[in-house]
Amino acid sequence: MSFKTTCPYCGVGCGIEISRSGSNLKLTGDKASPVNQGMLCIxxxxxxxxxxxxxxRLLSPSIGSWDETxxxxxxxxxxxxxxxxxxxxxGQMLMEDLYVAKKFxxxxxxxxxxxxxxxxxxxxVEANKRAYGADIVPVSYDDIYLAETIFIIGSNTADCHPIVFNHVRKSKAFVVCVDVYETTTAKQADLFIQVEPGRDMALIDDLVNQPWFxxxxxxxIYSQGLTQSTDATDKVNALINAHIYTGNINKPGCGVLSLTGQCNAMGGREIGVRTGDLTATEFFSTDQIKVLWVMATNPAHSMINYRKIDTLIVxxxxxxxTTQDADIVLPACSWSEKTGHQxxxxxxxxxxxAFLPPAGESRPDWEIICLVAKSLGLKGFDYQSAAEIWYEMDIDDHWAPQIKVDxxxxxxxxxxxxYGQSVNxxxxxxQWHSMSRTQKSKTLNKLTKQHPDSVSIHHVTNTELFKNKTVELDKYSKQPCFKG
Ligand code: SF4
Structure with a gap:
């Protein structure tokens, strides 16, 4: 017996086939998937x-029965x-989970x-709205095979979105990579342009003069190297501008592809998960928030003030x-126990x-939200399955490889x-995000040859930090690091 599902890690969205023989499970890449055609990264x-x-593994609520919790x-x-x-x-939550959370x-x-x-x-999102009039990704992986030049900026695609990079390598395109480090992607590019952190805008502005562009x-193709900086929206718009000025848009093989980090980050955008009261900075500073319910993420790494919150539910x-610091921990289903869309x-x-039953008393995120909603007397949360939620969402799931944009x-x-000190x-x-899932894999841990007590900081723009330090090359990334 076999059936299909999708990888829950990155936004590439690789298809997976699970076959069962007795109690043994076997996992392979789905050869029929148009996304990965059977390929899977490690x-x-x-x-x-x-x-x-x-x-x-969390198997029951931390403070008593489900009813009490x-x-x-x-x-x-x-x-x-x-x-x-x-x-x-x-972005790890499925469409159905996010929809129910927003509805709640x-x-x-x-x-x-x-x-x-x-x-x-x-x-x-903002750059797309300014350039296209709406948040649209106009291109697809098909364009990789139609392009003559693939320009990769701010993305170590080979390590972060490996199956997209496999497509790039299989294509006949001339590959240009721009990064602050000579990454795995840079090493395999036809042309590598190394920039100092924060200095990529001048290079983007000059693209209109480069024959290969x-x-x-x-x-x-870009990712967080472009989108996580103080002037990120402008950088994305500058890149889109270069495509508009050179006619490299609205044609097969041309355009701008943002690689999303998480399996359903695009879904959150579509459903409109976004603060309507606080600004993002205010939200993440958490000063106003007294009760915070965190779902499927580990903000110990990103929301540094969260310990000040009166009641933390996770x-x-x-x-x-993050669960270590929570007042209430709720056991949610894992990837193998969940059904829905990304x-x-x-x-x-x-x-x-889902190909395994929920472990212990764990429940899908949408079901947990419905329990809370119903306890508060809210109507419209009586779903029996993810399929019922998907039906209510009424999404047109027709897919087109290219979409015309303004x-x-x-x-x-x-x-x-x-430019002061830069952190890249x-x-x-x-490994993946804060390793909450990947660290369970012996194979992945063996492959991660990281110095746990070292930090890699760009040595050109951070000369002060490197003063009087014993600098060595990190074994895995081959970047200069210092200990302590
Ligand atoms: S490329 Fe991304 S979606 Fe594909 S197998 Fe690797 S982690 Fe999963």
Whole structure:
């Protein structure tokens, strides 16, 4: 017996086939998937090492039975002013989970609903709106094979989105890579242009003069290296401008492809998960928030003040740094136990299908939200299955490889940029986010040859930091590091 599902890690959206013989499970890449055609990176290949239960798996609510726990959460929600309550969601949640979370927030009157995708994607959302009139990704992986030049900037695609990079390598395109480090991607490019951190805008502005860009059918691929910086929206618009000025848009093999970090980061964008009251900076500073419900993310790494919050509720499938600090921990289903949809970087809706029963008393995120909503007396949360939610969402899941967009060049105001110390955090091929799932895999841990006590900091722009330090090359990334 075999059936299909989708990898839960990155936004590439690789199809997976699970076959069962007795109690044995076998995982392979889905050869029929138009996304990966059977290919899987090492994280996808080792997913079965991360399923089931281990000592960190959350199997029951932390403060009592489900009934008692939901009752306690209800009391917190009823006794706290609504502007002091917030939901913090994740691009790991499925379309159905995010839809129900947004419906719950709207029904109860919570305006502070945000997603961890805000940290990486919203500069692209704003740039798309300015350039195309709407948040549209006009291209797809098909364009990789139609392009003559592939321009990769701010993305170590080979390590972070390996199957997209496999497509790039299989294509006949001339590959140009721009990065601050000579990454795995840079090493395999036809042309590597190394820039100092923060100095990529001048290079983007000059693209219109480069023959390999202006005279060819060019597809640009970017990721967080471009979108996580103080002037990220302008950088994305400058890149789109270069495509507009050279006619490299609205044609096969031409355009701009943003690679999303998480499996359903695109879904959160579509559903409109975004604070309606606080600005993003205010949300992440958490000063106003007294009750925070975190789902499927580990903001110990990104929301540094979260320990100040009066009541921290966390839904997750496994123990994390954040669950350690939580007042209430809710056991959520893991990837292998969940059914629903995710939307990948090229806008395809893909199915996740459960192939194991929920571990212990864990429940899907949508079901946990419905329990809280119903305890608060809200109507419209009586779903029996994810399929019922998908039906209500009424999404047109027709897919087209290219979408025509408006071409509105955006005027980028020059800014007086000063460059101090820069932090460029990369991602490792064999680990994912805060390692809450990947660290369960022995194979992935063996492949991660990281110095736990070292930090890689760009040595050209941070000469002060490197003074009097013993600098060595990190074994894995080959970047200069110092200890301590
Ligand atoms: S490329 Fe991304 S979606 Fe594909 S197998 Fe690897 S982690 Fe999963």
């Amino acid at each position: 994280k996808g290949q080792t997913l079965l090492e991360t399923v089931g239960t281990d000592e960190d 939901i009752h306690t959460i209800r009391d917190h929600f009823l006794t706290t002013p609504k502007h002091e309550i917030a939901l913090y969601l994740s 927030a709207d029904s109860f009157g919570i305006k502070n609903i945000e997603s961890n995708s805000r940290l990486c994607m919203y500069s692209t 202006k005279d060819k059918k060019t597809l640009s 839904s997750d499938f496994t123990k994390t740094l 939307k990948n970087s090229e806008r395809r809706y893909l199915e996740q299908n 071409e509105i060049p955006v005027v980028i105001k020059p800014t007086d940029r000063t 955090n990369g991602r490792l091929l064999a």
